[in-house]
Amino acid sequence: MVPVELQYTKDHEWIRVDQSTGTIGITDHAQNELGDIVFVELPKAGDHVSAKESLGSVESVKAVSDIYSPVSGEVLAVNAKLQDKPELINTDPYGDGWLVRVSLSDPHEVETLMSSEEYAAYVQDKAAH
């Protein structure tokens, strides 16, 4: 399940770009690898995030995983529902399981990300090794 309208990172985050803002989450592949997600640590609105740097973490029963921001910018909103229902990331990774919304400080960063086809091939390639 790799929605075509999103851009992807090698660390399995997605971003939905809408003009100058981007909504960020983790992919279906990532949530499936992690298993039952039980805790999410996210930045606050107003915090600055940088591309390829950790913006928080997602924890499943068995492991903790850093989330790397696909882009740089200021956090506009965080998904407050995840505090009590982190499992939304498992059940709806591209919808209700979104993590943060940011304003893009450099829209060109999006061009370095993978398309859905590239990401699907990337995941398949990794699975083969």
Next chain:
Amino acid sequence: MTTGTAIQLKRTALYAVHKAAGGRMVEFAGWEMPVEYSGIVAEHLAVRAAAGLFDVSHMGEIEVRGRESQALLQYVTSNDVSRLKDFQAQYTALIERQGSAVDDCVLHRFGEGHYLLCVNAANTEKDFAWIVRHNRFDAEVRDVSDLYSQLAIQGPRAASILARVTSPDPTSLAPYWFMRARCLGVEGLVARTGYTGEDGFEFYFPPEESERVWNCLLEAGKSEGIVPAGLGARNTLRLEAGYALYGHELDDSTTLLEANLGWISKLDKGEFLGREALLEEKREGLRKKLVGFEMLDRAIARDNYRVSVDGREVGRVTSGSPAPFLKKNIGLAYVPPEVAGAGREIEILIRGKRWRARQVPLPFYKRSKT
């Protein structure tokens, strides 16, 4: 998780069945094992409420036979072998001279001069070599791991499920007793043992029959809610039950007394490896102590995170995880004895920040007797 490995991983006879059932396969102790099927939480809760079926065929089995096999086992293990009756089992440890565990294991006695040790997969070769090295007795030691598949059927419904397909009726077994039995027509050993904190059984049998036994047990227990369960749930279940895991709570720098395993260290049974060291530690006092804790904040402690008190580092977490049944974030850690004590607070360093935790009595979870 992405690195290729040159080492050929071992597979149990059920590898294909796990793959077909959607098991997520991971490397564990040199084996390619299912860590989860439907999910760790669902599997964990199924074992607490109904039953789970685990493939634990990676575990090793070492047979000790011969006139002086009891004497050999008394010398290399910490528990008192002479207390075992025929077809009784005991939790014990192979012990180093300095009082640490070579491995923790379950010893089964068939009769005079015939014993079977069930040991951790990662330690099988080491354990075998260790026993052989100390075998100055009239006893024969054999690694018979390849002769057995091992399934664990665990949970409050395990007994009624297993009874339906096994004879003689295994529900007559008391905890830590075993018998020869036919399960689904397959001759093997049924022991009332486990690693989950629930009632349950472990079935040792010839690997050739593995697929049929696995599938039929799942079928037999379907109406009672049995599910296949992986190593992920096995770990969270044993942690809630406060059981040690070799490589986490037990290693060569930790004595049995420090690991709260004084109850399997029978210092009055006569000479054995490690006895002097344990006696001395008893006189001098422990250097560290294993404690249980639960997080007071929402953060999750993980293996090897640092433990501090008033900002001063005092130890490390040995196992830390969310506890799916207790719905708390719990862990085990070694701390200096002067810091240990249920109710006292400690701090866990998590990604650069100290989070509060409170020590609690062990085990975290104890099943209610019905």
